[in-house]
Amino acid sequence: MRQLHATNKTITWTVVANYNQRTLTDATISDQIVGDQDYVSDSAKLYEATINSNGTYTLGHKFLPRILLSIVTRTL
Numbered sequence: 011m012r013q014l015h016a017t018n019k020t021i022t023w024t025v026v027a028n029y030n031q032r033t034l035t036d037a038t039i040s041d042q043i044v045g046d047q048d049y050v051s052d053s054a055k056l057y058e059a060t061i062n063s064n065g066t067y068t069l070g071h072k073f074l075p076r077i078l079l080s081i082v083t084r085t086l
Contacts, residue, residue: 025039029065055072057069057071057072058071
């Protein structure tokens with residue numbers, strides 16, 4: 011899900027993963043930041059969640075995520 015905040019020109023992304031509620035080991039979610047977008051330091055949040063029978067989710071415990079930010083630039 012994506013929310014665009016026009017007044018402060020930010021985009022908020024919500025990513026829901028592991029709908030099957032399986033145990034994950036060393037899971038990774040990655041996305042490329044392109045164009046004139048910038049990552050806001052310390053803005054990523056990771057929550058445990060329960061998937062409800064109707065497909066919605068309920069947030070639970072907040073984890074302190076281990077975020078690895080790789081910046082790659084290319085000059086053509």
